[in-house]
Amino acid sequence: MTTVALLGNPNTGKTTLFNELTDKYAYVGNWEGVTVDKKLGRIRHSEMVVVDLPGIYSLTPITKDEAVACNYLLNDSPDMILNVTNASQLKRNMLLSIELLEFGRPVVLALNMIDDLKANGISYDFAELAKRLGCQVRATNARKKSGLDQLRQELLATPPTATQPLHLAYPAAVQAAITQASQALVTDYQLTPAFANWLAIQYLNRNQIVRRYANKHHLQPLLRHQQAYDDQNFEEQIFQTRLAFIDDTLTATTKYLHEVSNANLTAKIDRIVTHPVLGLPIFVGIFLLMFKLSFDWIGTPLSDGLDAFISGPLSATANQFLTSIGAIPFLKSLIVDGIIAGVGGVLSFIPQIFVLFACISVLEDSGYMARAALVTDRLMQLIGLNGKAFIPLIIGFGCNVTGIMAARTIEQPKERLVTTLISPFMSCSARLPIYGLFVAAFFQRNQALIVLSLYFLGIAVALLMAKIYQWVFKIRENTVFIIELPKYHVPRPDIIAMGTWEKGKGFIRKAGTVIFGGTVLIWLLSNLGPRGIVTNIDQSFSAAIGQFVLPLFRPIGITSWQTISALMTGVLAKEVISSSMIVLFHLSGQTGLIATFSSLFTPLSAYALLVFILIYAPCFATLAAIKAETNSKKWALYSVVSSTVIAYLAALLIYQVGSLFI
Numbered sequence: 001m002t003t004v005a006l007l008g009n010p011n012t013g014k015t016t017l018f019n020e021l022t023d024k025y026a027y028v029g030n031w032e033g034v035t036v037d038k039k040l041g042r043i044r045h046s047e048m049v050v051v052d053l054p055g056i057y058s059l060t061p062i063t064k065d066e067a068v069a070c071n072y073l074l075n076d077s078p079d080m081i082l083n084v085t086n087a088s089q090l091k092r093n094m095l096l097s098i099e100l101l102e103f104g105r106p107v108v109l110a111l112n113m114i115d116d117l118k119a120n121g122i123s124y125d126f127a128e129l130a131k132r133l134g135c136q137v138r139a140t141n142a143r144k145k146s147g148l149d150q151l152r153q154e155l156l157a158t159p160p161t162a163t164q165p166l167h168l169a170y171p172a173a174v175q176a177a178i179t180q181a182s183q184a185l186v187t188d189y190q191l192t193p194a195f196a197n198w199l200a201i202q203y204l205n206r207n208q209i210v211r212r213y214a215n216k217h218h219l220q221p222l223l224r225h226q227q228a229y230d231d232q233n234f235e236e237q238i239f240q241t242r243l244a245f246i247d248d249t250l251t252a253t254t255k256y257l258h259e260v261s262n263a264n265l266t267a268k269i270d271r272i273v274t275h276p277v278l279g280l281p282i283f284v285g286i287f288l289l290m291f292k293l294s295f296d297w298i299g300t301p302l303s304d305g306l307d308a309f310i311s312g313p314l315s316a317t318a319n320q321f322l323t324s325i326g327a328i329p330f331l332k333s334l335i336v337d338g339i340i341a342g343v344g345g346v347l348s349f350i351p352q353i354f355v356l357f358a359c360i361s362v363l364e365d366s367g368y369m370a371r372a373a374l375v376t377d378r379l380m381q382l383i384g385l386n387g388k389a390f391i392p393l394i395i396g397f398g399c400n401v402t403g404i405m406a407a408r409t410i411e412q413p414k415e416r417l418v419t420t421l422i423s424p425f426m427s428c429s430a431r432l433p434i435y436g437l438f439v440a441a442f443f444q445r446n447q448a449l450i451v452l453s454l455y456f457l458g459i460a461v462a463l464l465m466a467k468i469y470q471w472v473f474k475i476r477e478n479t480v481f482i483i484e485l486p487k488y489h490v491p492r493p494d495i496i497a498m499g500t501w502e503k504g505k506g507f508i509r510k511a512g513t514v515i516f517g518g519t520v521l522i523w524l525l526s527n528l529g530p531r532g533i534v535t536n537i538d539q540s541f542s543a544a545i546g547q548f549v550l551p552l553f554r555p556i557g558i559t560s561w562q563t564i565s566a567l568m569t570g571v572l573a574k575e576v577i578s579s580s581m582i583v584l585f586h587l588s589g590q591t592g593l594i595a596t597f598s599s600l601f602t603p604l605s606a607y608a609l610l611v612f613i614l615i616y617a618p619c620f621a622t623l624a625a626i627k628a629e630t631n632s633k634k635w636a637l638y639s640v641v642s643s644t645v646i647a648y649l650a651a652l653l654i655y656q657v658g659s660l661f662i
């Protein structure tokens, strides 16, 4: 089995290529940091495995992502490398290509986004480029799927044996050091000449991962001279040699096709949507439109239909069937009032959630999301924050766990920690069902606006906390936020469909696992009490638990123990809050819901509750992610406590201040 490592700068189309070449679909995004771990896929009709690695600018790691890629090369030693580049930005992309070509494995260089290059009136002499680099060169357009068959054939035809690595003419002192070290590594440590040579270059270039590797394997020929290398500033000399090589190569191979007019559509759109003043209102407007689509225009009618079907015909049929086979009432109630009502109640929000995800996918694929990052970056800078956190946060709208994973692209450990800690405040899709239940009951006319306000409140809390952490951790502003602005394009339906499915499938999977489990659990707790099976829910375990802490929650407007018990189940997964409420209140159908809720909540206390749900303790999966990323239980525990306190304070403020006016 041959393995091919897919490497390249962020946003060059690696994931798109990966998806086209292999049988597996991985998430495609329009910004850096979306691919945070390696993904495997097999090239169609072959035994060749492709590994999609995070985007990197060089092998010398600054971010955790870059470490992933470098470690992969060192330890997994792939047979071949597919280096994907953005053809329009070869000058910068080739810094990485050189390091890969020096590795001594066959490299196939894909000049991707060749369409953009052509649009700029430029092309390359591919044969000359291939000759100078000593590797195969293929022009591709991963988006339009052109050049991919040739690329696939090229990969399959390349023999996976070691090749002659690229040799640059480094300054004499550098070259002497490389030669001396690598020869010693070959004779004393039995390394292959190509690998030894690459190790030496990387070591001289202060690659921390390689230096650690050398320490671990006691590679004396390198370790011995570390001080000398650093004193002579070999790193800088290596960089300059590479730049000069790139300049030469590109000058010799660039072909100008024709003059292009700069009446460029992308630039025109950008002048408006990234406008210093207009940019932010446009951003808010687009999000409002998104919520209108999912909560008013398309999502809600579909959800209502689905809900009517589940609570009507489906539940009646199940009831009849269970009666006909003589099921005991306990079981019948578990299935109909527990599972069908609870899990079904959550599932009926699928249309709303999927419409929202489809909108987000359109924004991503069209290229707008990168602009949104830029626009919000300005806002964040105003309050002294770094815009790099924006992307993990936006991803957190789908699921906080993936948002936290995406925070790996942030270089500074402290900034990464802050982003991890504020990620759970982003309103993930699991909170949507409970918003949906309440806005349908209390805010019929302004559903989208209310949901939008919760999303923005989440962002506001996240930013406020970030500011506080920044101050507490004494973080000084020192990283720059760079984002590539891809050209706008008309979203491709299949990418939208896949992106929507990719974001939404977890929701469906959860319905069968944790939501199901949580619903059964709350049903059991509500039908069992200290004295066995209870018929009056007020004597059940869930009533006992809920009532115990209820006094604490009265100041924020919660008056029913059922709500408290439902909130507690929310740590399993946020969707479980709504299925628990449905089970606990025996709600079936939208009409029953409105009547029951309006006797227990006012619009104000309903809103305070939604704010509490937005902010309070993250779910187990998110806590596990926090623990894994920060490497400490302490931060996970801290997250539970701090967010619950903040949630309580926010709900208290809203309810108490609101009560003065209403």
Ligand code: GDP
Binding pocket: 008, 009, 010, 011, 012, 013, 014, 015, 016, 017, 027, 028, 029, 030, 031, 032, 034, 035, 055, 112, 113, 114, 115, 116, 140, 141, 142, 143, 144, 364, 365, 486
């Ligand atoms: P990665 O970060 O390298 O994995 O890049 P992605 O695969 O996520 O692609 C980034 C963006 O570039 C997506 O919006 C793709 O649709 C787009 N893209 C990928 N390949 C091409 C191409 O050949 N031409 C153009 N115009 N866009 C492309």
Ligand code: MG
Binding pocket: 014, 015, 016, 028, 029, 034, 035, 055
């Ligand atoms: Mg990717």
